[in-house]
Amino acid sequence: MTTNRRVAVTSPQTRLAHARRRHRGRWRPATLDPADAERAVRLYRAQRTRSALALALLFALVFGLPVLLAAFPALDELRLLGIPVSWIAVAVLPFPAMVTLAWWQLRRAERTEDAEGPG
Amino acid sequence: MITAFAVAPVVLVTLLIGLRGVAAMRTTSDFLVASRRVSPLLNSAAVSGEYLSAASFLGVAGLVVKDGIGALWYPVGFTAGYIAMLALVAAPMRRSGALTVPDFAEARLASPALRKLAAVVVLVISGLYLVPQFRTAGLVLSVVGEQPYWVGVVIAGAAVSITLVLGGMRAATYVQAFQFFFKLLLFIVPAVWLLTQVGPQVRTEALHPVEFTHFERDTAVTFRVPVTLEVPPGAALREPDGTIRPLPEGEWQVPGGRTVVFPAGSPAPDLAGEAAPGGPGWERPLLDLAETGYPLLGTLSVLAATMLGTMGLPHVLMRFHTSPDGRAARRTAVLTVALLSVFYLFPWIYGVLGRVLVPHLYLSGATDTAVVALPAQVDTGAWGTFFTGLLTAGAFAAFLATSLGLVLVASGAISHDLVPGGLRQLRVAVVGAAAVVVLLALPAFRFDAGTLVTWGFTVAAATFCPLLVLGIWWRGLTVPGAISGVATGLIASTGAFTLTLLDPPVGGWVAILLAQPALWAVPLAFAVMTVVSLFGRPPPWAAAAMLRLHLDENRRSLIADRQAVARDLGHSSWSARRSSAVRRITRRLVR
Numbered sequence: 179m180t181t182n183r184r185v186a187v188t189s190p191q192t193r194l195a196h197a198r199r200r201h202r203g204r205w206r207p208a209t210l211d212p213a214d215a216e217r218a219v220r221l222y223r224a225q226r227t228r229s230a231l232a233l234a235l236l237f238a239l240v241f242g243l244p245v246l247l248a249a250f251p252a253l254d255e256l257r258l259l260g261i262p263v264s265w266i267a268v269a270v271l272p273f274p275a276m277v278t279l280a281w282w283q284l285r286r287a288e289r290t291e292d293a294e295g296p297g
Numbered sequence: 298m299i300t301a302f303a304v305a306p307v308v309l310v311t312l313l314i315g316l317r318g319v320a321a322m323r324t325t326s327d328f329l330v331a332s333r334r335v336s337p338l339l340n341s342a343a344v345s346g347e348y349l350s351a352a353s354f355l356g357v358a359g360l361v362v363k364d365g366i367g368a369l370w371y372p373v374g375f376t377a378g379y380i381a382m383l384a385l386v387a388a389p390m391r392r393s394g395a396l397t398v399p400d401f402a403e404a405r406l407a408s409p410a411l412r413k414l415a416a417v418v419v420l421v422i423s424g425l426y427l428v429p430q431f432r433t434a435g436l437v438l439s440v441v442g443e444q445p446y447w448v449g450v451v452i453a454g455a456a457v458s459i460t461l462v463l464g465g466m467r468a469a470t471y472v473q474a475f476q477f478f479f480k481l482l483l484f485i486v487p488a489v490w491l492l493t494q495v496g497p498q499v500r501t502e503a504l505h506p507v508e509f510t511h512f513e514r515d516t517a518v519t520f521r522v523p524v525t526l527e528v529p530p531g532a533a534l535r536e537p538d539g540t541i542r543p544l545p546e547g548e549w550q551v552p553g554g555r556t557v558v559f560p561a562g563s564p565a566p567d568l569a570g571e572a573a574p575g576g577p578g579w580e581r582p583l584l585d586l587a588e589t590g591y592p593l594l595g596t597l598s599v600l601a602a603t604m605l606g607t608m609g610l611p612h613v614l615m616r617f618h619t620s621p622d623g624r625a626a627r628r629t630a631v632l633t634v635a636l637l638s639v640f641y642l643f644p645w646i647y648g649v650l651g652r653v654l655v656p657h658l659y660l661s662g663a664t665d666t667a668v669v670a671l672p673a674q675v676d677t678g679a680w681g682t683f684f685t686g687l688l689t690a691g692a693f694a695a696f697l698a699t700s701l702g703l704v705l706v707a708s709g710a711i712s713h714d715l716v717p718g719g720l721r722q723l724r725v726a727v728v729g730a731a732a733v734v735v736l737l738a739l740p741a742f743r744f745d746a747g748t749l750v751t752w753g754f755t756v757a758a759a760t761f762c763p764l765l766v767l768g769i770w771w772r773g774l775t776v777p778g779a780i781s782g783v784a785t786g787l788i789a790s791t792g793a794f795t796l797t798l799l800d801p802p803v804g805g806w807v808a809i810l811l812a813q814p815a816l817w818a819v820p821l822a823f824a825v826m827t828v829v830s831l832f833g834r835p836p837p838w839a840a841a842a843m844l845r846l847h848l849d850e851n852r853r854s855l856i857a858d859r860q861a862v863a864r865d866l867g868h869s870s871w872s873a874r875r876s877s878a879v880r881r882i883t884r885r886l887v888r
Contacts, residue, residue, distance in 0.1 A: 236384070269369050
């Protein structure tokens with residue numbers, strides 16, 4: 179009799195999918211391992227400082243440039259290769275500046291994580 | 298004819314690439330985030346491909362024709378958003394392990410109510426964003442190929458839903474990454490060709506803008522919606538039999554659906570309530586929204602909306618979840634900034650050439666089609682047709698790539714967050730969402746792509762931006778605070794748009810703050826979220842839930858670690874001790 183028992187055969191992926199669906203519902207965010215908590219706090223603080231600086235520079239660039247262009251209408255008359263300087267300041271200049279800023283912020287963020295060492 | 302040659306290959310390639318994703322699709326995670334196995338370069342190309350929508354490919358150049366050089370602040374805001382995302386959101390968001398933004402809200406704050414509210418916000422944003430995509434698809438096909446408006450809308454809806462139903466996010470990733478490079482090529486090559494073809498006189502005129510006052514050649518203008526024109530003395534129109542009939546001076550109500558041919562040399566009528574392209578202030582690099590006379594305020598509010606909105610766009614955030622880890626998510630953001638920057642160096646070329654060659658488009662409100670209308674103005678022969686075809690194909694790729702991501706995120710919100718279900722339900726939701734958007738897009742053809750998309754950005758900026766920034770960087774955020782902040786932002790931004798549509802009798806800076814409310818709605822949402830949270834107490838696990846987002850994956854594996862230290866795994870007191878230890882440490886350290 180025991181040999182006739184039926185067993186459901188499912189692939190690991192299917193089982194995972196079913197489990198995930200059943201897990202839905204009320205839950206509490208997972209807690210931290212105590213060994214990781216201090217490291218997480220150090221990372222959080224370091225990244226907060228660095229992000230704030232990068233964000234301040236970004237705001238200065240993006241919101242400062244229109245204010246600058248509004249304050250100096252003479253830039254419309256000034257021409258570089260026949261193109262008004264104020265047009266270049268909107269259409270071309272911000273993009274290399276933003277790529278540089280993004281690259282700089284990425285390097286600082288990754289260095290912070292590397293400096294903390296692997297655990 | 299031209300439609301078949303330009304659009305059919307794009308739709309076909311989209312479907313074919315989409316089929317590649319079919320093989321490995323079993324779970325919701327496969328469907329929504331491609332099982333998180335996408336490399337930064339592929340992912341950033343997909344993010345950029347998804348992001349360069351109708352508003353970027355056609356809308357920016359169209360806005361330059363209509364509103365002037367100041368419209369070029371839109372791409373600056375679009376790109377700057379990714380730096381804010383890189384600094385504040387990308388890595389922690391990925392480390393939350395969530396699948397969608399509502400998922401993240403629940404992972405951080407454990408509130409099903411907040412999750413439902415976030416899902417509703419996702420639907421509002423994707424609706425505001427999707428309708429203009431489909432609408433522009435219909436408009437472009439009707440301009441280029443003389444098809445009725447609804448044909449383009451239905452083609453777009455069908456192609457998007459079939460690709461997604463079959464392949465999900467994996468299919469979308471390949472399609473969008475391919476379409477980014479495709480669009481880049483189809484945008485740069487015609488731009489260079491146009492610049493070499495137009496000749497020195499047009500190039501000089503483009504750099505020294507003058508007001509559009511008279512027609513340089515016989516010009517046919519098709520009015521799709523009824524408009525009111527101010528006819529100056531001396532204006533005339535050409536009858537179908539070739540005779541020239543003078544127009545009576547004064548107001549002229551043009552009914553919708555009429556094509557009027559203005560003869561060469563006739564003075565151009567003015568559109569009531571709009572300044573003509575090239576008029577005073579057109580060449581100023583500031584955006585005078587609705588001609589209210591506060592260009593700096595208008596520019597700053599558009600920048601705030603686009604920059605902060607990018608950070609909260611649900612379909613972009615979902616793309617970040619396809620990265621394998623937080624570090625890859627960050628790199629994706631940086632590469633995206635670079636790829637977008639290359640693309641955004643070109644819209645102004647189309648804009649200033651459009652000012653010289655197709656300024657009459659502003660009369661009928663069809664400036665969105667300036668990009669595809671340009672080649673025919675420069676070369677009436679085969680090359681002109683060829684480049685029109687290229688640009689139409691690129692524009693169609695733009696609608697498809699963006700719509701793929703948006704329909705996916707909308708159906709995810711319905712089927713993963715509002716009414717949780719499995720893969721089959723997700724697929725049904727995709728078809729349903731696409732059908733609803735097609736129905737919404739059919740009567741929406743009078744709205745500018747730029748306007749509606751910017752409204753979508755504003756809603757995202759006023760709801761998800763504060764939720765993400767405070768959720769990731771402030772442990773004091775409480776569930777009532779988050780819910781009231783998101784609700785405030787949603788009501789404030791959508792309320793302002795509704796008021797704008799009713800056209801209230803206000804002017805000056807009030808009109809700008811109503812039409813573009815980001816500048817006050819975002820700080821308001823932040824303030825409400827903070828103040829309400831300060832009145833409550835965050836749950837004891839809040840600090841640990843926040844810190845978990847900042848812990849990098851670059852550490853020893855958790856399981857190996859536990860075995861090595863041989864802590865009392867399985868001991869009944871372990872879990873209690875662990876959580877109290879975390880609480881003690883975090884209480885001491887996070888201040």
